[in-house]
Amino acid sequence: MTSFEHLPILSADDVERALTRDRAAAALTRALRAGLEPSADLERSVLDVAGGQLLLMPSAGASAVGLKTVTLAAGNPGRGLPRIQGAYLLFDAETLELRAIMDGIAVTNLRTPAVSVAATAPLLTRFTRPIELVVFGAGPQAVGHVDAIRAGGSVEPADVTYVVRHPDRAREQLPPRTTVVAADSPDLTVRLGRAQVVVCATSARTPLFDSAHLTDGTVVIAVGSHEPDVRELDGSLMARANVVVEDVRTALREAGDVVLAIREGHLHADGLIPMADVVRGTRTLAPDRTAVFKSVGMSWQDLVVAEEIMEQHRRGPMT
Known part of the structure; x- marks a missing residue:
């Protein structure tokens, strides 16, 4: 059972500190050269809800499963809130135990x-x-x-x-x-x-x-x-x-x-x-x-980047 008390929750600043764009690009390149097939990715869903839209982007890899949930609320700028918000959930591939929660928009902006x-x-x-x-x-x-x-x-x-x-x-x-x-x-x-x-x-x-x-x-x-x-x-x-x-x-x-x-x-x-x-x-x-x-x-891109973020986050600040 996941212990939420010790669950890593990464803010936008944490994501930015953990991984640079060039290292994220290198991770994506390695994944494709190692045989990752984008055509096998899970399809995303766009759901209409009262306040706007809910986007669900799942992906399953050999070592992790990920789900990015993004909301789009057209009226939010008038409320002083971001139009797009979201979170990324990273799970273990075998046990499906939740391993981390990340700022979803920061992951997107990096990916x-x-x-x-x-x-x-x-x-x-x-x-x-x-x-x-x-x-x-x-x-x-x-x-x-x-x-x-x-x-x-x-x-x-x-x-x-x-x-x-x-x-x-x-x-x-x-x-x-x-x-x-x-x-x-x-x-x-x-x-x-x-x-x-x-x-x-x-x-x-x-x-x-x-x-x-x-x-x-x-x-x-x-x-x-x-x-x-x-x-x-x-x-x-x-x-x-x-x-x-x-x-x-x-x-x-x-x-x-x-x-x-x-x-x-x-x-x-x-x-x-x-x-x-x-x-x-x-x-x-x-x-x-x-x-x-x-x-x-695509969802596979978020998963590759999220795994690399966690790997670098565990290692500590980059030098």
């Missing part, structure tokens, strides 16, 4: 950019000079992706531009002297044309930009949408790109950027490239062709 880095590290080696990075959004995931790309070591950002709807508001939460441009700024097309990497981490429901402004060979990371009827990228981009996804079946069910492009005739399901193939090196993508990594987030 998402780590997945992007693990998936795109083999693609970013195409850039031999410091890159120009354009990031749509200025929230935790946008900033987290910039930090993760810097820490990943595959490339060195020479310049980072955040693209937002309200620049003044974004500047208040970003580091001083950060370059911020408005989404409707004429300067954006120039910056997109110079960018080697573009990150989309927004709640947009329609394409963020005209992909005609991107040069061939650009790497695009899209993590903001996980519903089949919303998108951050236009169909034209999906037509000209190698499209990498975490799992083909999941992408066809949840990734609006993929689902809508297929519906429009820009993309074919049999052309989707599983992330595992790229990470394992069984599929090499031409460096002169634009690449898109479309992520919706």
Whole structure:
């Protein structure tokens, strides 16, 4: 029986202290190279409740079972509360004894950019000079992706531009002297044309930009949408790109950027490239062709990261 008196309960600060994004990316890479199959992951459930939605994300591995429970309450910002909240439960795989409880949003904020880095590290080696990075959004995931790309070591950002709807508001939460441009700024097309990497981490429901402004060979990371009827990228981009996804079946069910492009005739399901193939090196993508990594987030990723968090937490603060 679980002793709750001695049960580890990790706050957001505990999660952040325990594991860096580059170590989380390394853990995900090791798991895929060791044979983890994303297609075998358990499906998540989205339940409508009176206050909004309840998301349940279970996963079962060889040594642990995990469940992330996330709530979405659209009215919470008006109450001074976060729109998204959650907790992660980590169990022993054999006994199903509860081993730890973690801040679920902190796990997500750590996991998402780590997945992007693990998936795109083999693609970013195409850039031999410091890159120009354009990031749509200025929230935790946008900033987290910039930090993760810097820490990943595959490339060195020479310049980072955040693209937002309200620049003044974004500047208040970003580091001083950060370059911020408005989404409707004429300067954006120039910056997109110079960018080697573009990150989309927004709640947009329609394409963020005209992909005609991107040069061939650009790497695009899209993590903001996980519903089949919303998108951050236009169909034209999906037509000209190698499209990498975490799992083909999941992408066809949840990734609006993929689902809508297929519906429009820009993309074919049999052309989707599983992330595992790229990470394992069984599929090499031409460096002169634009690449898109479309992520919706999967439960196996949370479990891998949660186990690594606990391993590092037990070892004590990193040096």
